[in-house]
Amino acid sequence: MARTKRMFVDGAFGQIHLRMAVPKIMSKRPLLMMHMSPKSGRLFAGFVEDASTDRIIIAHDYPGFGESDPPPSDPHVTIEDYAQSVWDVVDALDLGKVDLLGYHTGSEVVAEAARQRPESVGGIVMVSAPIFTAEDIAEMKQTYSFTPLDAEGTRFKKMWAAVKAHRGPGMTLEMMAVTFSENLRAGENYDWGHRAAIEYATTYPETVKKLPHRITVLMPDDDLAFYTPRIIPLLQNGEVVDCPNWGHGFLDAHREQAISVIKTALDAS
Template sequence: MPSPQRMYIDGEIGQLHVYVSHAENATKPPLYCAHQSPKNGSEFLAFMTRASQDRSVVAMDYPGYGMSDPAPSEEATSIELYARNYWRVADKLGHSHIDVFGNHTGAQVAAEMAIMRPENVGSIAMISAALLNEAEEAEFRKYFTPIPLDEAGTRFKTMWERIIGVRGPDQDLYMLAHSFRMNLMGGEAYEWGHTAAFNHCKRFHKILADLPHSITILNPNDDLGDITHRATPLMQRGEIIDLPQWGYGFMDAYTQQAVDLVLGKLDAGRK
């Protein structure tokens, strides 16, 4: 299987780094994948390579992550910004009708993309749903407060300890190292994506209730497991699939199973 192509596309505030896995004989809509914070589009590399048999698959680095240019400030960073730039990519690539798949922060981005252009989105898949109440939001904000640089390397030790601490089943050290490397590529703005997601929580509740699309939420064993179930009464055409046997990094650890599950649900949702 060929590696995804890499390219740069002009965004609102600079260049966007994009991965594209082209299908030779595409018969289904392209799939756009939106990453969690503070990672980047490369978290989908294994997934998108296997998913691109009958559709093209696209993953973008949000502004400030991976190799995309950053927003001018944390205040200028938002889920809406990420979604608008994803539509810039879709327009540039000539993709007028797409499916979307988002992971954690990316779940909000996928939903925002769909509400921006509902007629251009077929089905939606997500990993977890951050439907936080005020107390939970405050705790998450505290946990994800940026750690200042120091000579003891406290930031990097904490990052690695957290990655090890939430290690999913069958995640090997190379997968964990890739996760750590993605964090580092966020630079000093590495927590701006989490802040954008927390600022978007109330709007995310409303969007989930307003979307008429088929929505599938994968619910692995992670820090949003119980919270994700709050989506059930909100969604018009939604389904939550509990996956207690999976955890963080399951797209790398169980790539083919994840591809089969996500694509199967997206296809069923379009019928």
Template structure:
């Protein structure tokens, strides 16, 4: 049987909050640790589809929908990053993986850090897409912004979301590529703020100082570019680093898939 790297399959497993939906790309024979990818809020695992396909020549690659996003069932309360981390731990255990590498984008990165800190033997290396360190005043503004649903009667919230997606997309990203992932942020709009709310209430500064694993922070020039630069002084493992990506922004996983895969492989070797 020849490895089909073009195939990304979708599955469900049972979790503490209901079903967990995930995407899986795998080779015929895996020679590396599994890589678990965690998306930003309020999107879903579809953002990783091209990347996990590209990386799946020698390792199992999985992109999970955080509970309440994509196809995963939501908890019946607004969760913390700690709650999301426990759901991820359950997910990894359900797949019988003894050790994994983690890649997390924005909110997903905070979940990855929390799992690495609390279950250090389960994680080998961590890759973060951005690691924003917020000043207290800005954190309070963001906390107020992401404390409720912002659905509008005339549907203008969807137009605003679309304009934001266009504004923060990197050069070379097609409208088709943007639309491929945009739909996922329109799901469960009454709770789609939960991911941001959990992220804002989590201290990345403290987490980066506590995590013992090698951490690679990818810093694209997106809305968290300047705040992520502050993470450089907080990394404690000598094998940890921040990789600035000027000119890159949202959509880089699709526009620069091969380049990202090369960076990931180099760090995870």
């Protein structure tokens, strides 16, 4: 494995922060990893280092999350913008053809990135698939609506309650604290990723349906497990892999197994 380095590259909205591990010998395509909302590339920090035995692995922060510069508040940032940030990173580092992994919001981002530049993508892995009906979307808009700051800390109580509710097997309190802290780093932009994901939800199924790439969808027992099987008939070339013993935090709690499953999926492409 290689030691992770942190750096910035220029993107459409300013600087993009990323974590990157580069092994001495590279026999596989680079892998770029896209986080859920409202998180950052820190979600993949341990994985990036431990899995980088045979390929470059990169996890960047979407514009407005982690340490990446935010886009303007108007017009609203979109999944298309987040996907463009993928190619900003690829082009800045001259990576060529790459594999992509997306987690929740990231599943939409990698689909859109592959739509934008299909010839630049090898294999795709998605962690859960947000395939929503119109009724689901209406419910999501309510669930993830913006909570203003107040002296009682209502926003932060809701965030911590969500972290607890979505806690996966093996996820320690320390892991929960780290993921909660990433919510806070997004500041008043914290809802931008959810809003972008919900707006793209009607486009996502048709985007997936048209992709010829090998797509492996991992289905942990998380808050999207009910919706994820809906992607099965949309896959031209792929499969859904049931991961019932995983939940949020699996990239740390079950890292060795996760590395094996993800690399096997990418090798199949």
